[in-house]
Amino acid sequence: MAQVTTLEDLPVSAAPRLLTDSLGNEVTLDDPASLSAIDDFVGGFIACEARAANVLEAADDSGPLVQAYCAALQMFSESRDGVPNARPFLARAQQDIGRATVREQGFIAAVAAWVDGDIDRAIALHQAQADQHPRDLASVKLGQYHCFNRGDGPGMLRLALSALPHAADVPYLHGMVAFGYEQCHRMREAEASARRALAICRKEPWAHHALGHVMLTEGRLSEGLDFMCSVSDSWTGLNSFMVTHNWWHVALFLIDLGRDTEALAVYDRHVWGVAKDYAQDQIGAVSLLARFELAGIEVGRRWDDVATHLLTRLNDHTLPFLDLQYLYGLARAGRPEADTLLQGVVAHAPLAPASSRAAWERVCVPAAHGLLAHARGDFAGAIEGLGMALPRLAEIGGSHAQRDLFEQIHLDALVKRGQPNTLAAAQGLLQQQLNTQPESLRLRWQTAAVYAALGLPRVATITG
Structure with missing residues (x-):
């Protein structure tokens, strides 16, 4: 199939079908009974509900949109298995794309771009969908997902606002x-x-x-x-x-x-235990355990169970944001496989798709070195590696609150390095944070400790 970059490049579709999904969008199906599975995917996806996976129950329906939805569901595993598992569904969708509506064709093209690793093209197609088919909210949500994974807040907002007048x-x-x-x-x-x-x-x-x-x-x-x-x-x-x-x-x-x-x-x-094999549940556990420790909270043996499940992630390299947290979790659990993952990140970075290569090379690689150094008590190495990555950290995706973990680890390294210049840098960062979050006892304690280390305990008392 020729590469599609805009909706105008798509082939002319067959006559519109009479069936419509729960948002009023026309759908092409072989069996009308499959409509409930379509609605489960669309409604479940935009409502963050587990019923989105019910579309797999209609996988025997050769309707092209059903197949594209099944392909997207495979990609959401965010694992190395996502692409090979998605391709058979995508191939069936593309085989029948000529009888799909223009809207369906646009969604199929966007999923194909995702599977091919061309996230720039995927986002452009989702934006075109939002402009021309604004009630295709599954497409809007998926486009936001891609923008989120690149730290593109304006892109997320533009997609949603494009659809808002119509939905x-x-x-x-x-x-x-x-x-x-x-x-x-x-x-x-x-x-x-x-x-x-x-x-x-x-x-x-x-x-x-x-x-x-x-x-x-x-x-x-x-x-x-x-x-x-x-x-x-x-x-x-x-x-x-x-x-x-x-x-x-x-x-x-x-x-x-x-x-x-x-x-x-x-x-x-x-937080931990709902779906231990799922990438997002794993990084949620890693980032929360790390925050506990940074706040002085003992976590006992909790790292061990998480690390057992992280061992399957050594060769994933689907998103740099995920790899960094897998790496830190393995390192905090004392697993030597953290070195294997670091080597894999370094090797993968220059081979990553063009749209994400800079994030892997310029952000993920130095951050990975810094995180491994911090986990092993090398605070100078942590400051160096994370210090290089932080100015461009948004490029690896994640929310502000999620990326704050890496800033907290860098700050902890500054404090534990204990040099006058690193303590001074830590004081500046902590005091600014405390100014905006005066309720935070965590920040009060951390700030007070730094003032004491700087020989300013009375200032710490006033600050608290």
């Missing part, structure tokens, strides 16, 4: 808008959009997530904790990422408020 009745779109605004540091608009979503549907976990981000960023820690707990009863039927990640945010509030025992309980009950 304002859908609460999940307001959640997408909210997170796009939050990643662009537009907190007032983010909160307004999240609350608009919740006014339509209380069970909108992505809007909960966006509002949790706003409150964390603005230092509204007690309010954020109360809010997230107040809606946690609605976190049912979600995919493992969404339920564990929202509880991960609850744990962040608890850590900063000094409620260590409760934070550990959240980890044990809600």
Whole structure:
């Protein structure tokens, strides 16, 4: 099939079908009974619900969109198996693309670009879908996913706002808008959009997530904790990422408020153990255990269980953001395979797809060296490696709150290095953070310790 870069490049479709999905988009199916599986994928994907996987039950339907949805589902594994598992579905979708609608053809082309590793083209096609078929919210959500993995907040926002005039009745779109605004540091608009979503549907976990981000960023820690707990009863039927990640945010509030025992309980009950083999659950566990330790909270033997599951990730190299956390988790557990993963990252970086190669080479590689150094007590090495990566850290994707882990590790290395210049640098960073988050007991303790090390204990008392 010839490469498609815009919707105009697509072949002319067959006559429109009469069947429509839950958002009013026409779909091409062999068996009308497959429509429920289509609706489960679309509705489940935008609502972060596990029912999205039900599309696999219709995999025998040769309808091209069914096959494209199945291919996308395979890619969401975020593992080395994603591409080979997706290709048979994609091939069937492309084989029948001539009878698909223009909208379906655009989605198939975008998934093909994803499978081929051409994320620039995938994002461009999703933006074209948002402009021309704005109620294709599964496409909007997938486009946001790609932008998120590149640290492109404006791209996330542009996709959602393109669809908003035509799908304002859908609460999940307001959640997408909210997170796009939050990643662009537009907190007032983010909160307004999240609350608009919740006014339509209380069970909108992505809007909960966006509002949790706003409150964390603005230092509204007690309010954020109360809010997230107040809606946690609605976190049912979600995919493992969404339920564990929202509880991960609850744990962040608890850590900063000094409620260590409760934070550990959240980890044990809600963060680790839902889907231990899933990439997002694994990095959620790694990043939370690391934050516990950085806050002075003992984690016992918890690293060991996580590391056992990370051993399957040594050759994945799907996203640099994931590899860095796999590496740190293995290193903190004392696993020698951390060196193997580091070697794999270094070898993969120059071979990565063009659209992500700079992120691998200029950010992931130095960050990986820095993280391994920190995990093994080489704080000078950690400062050097992470110091090189931090100015461009957004390029590896993840949210501001997630990437904050690497900044915390770098800060910890500055403190533990204990030199006058590194302590001075740590003081500047910590005091600025404390100024914006005065409720944070974690930051108070860390700042006080640095002032004491600098011979300024009285200033630490005033700061607290």
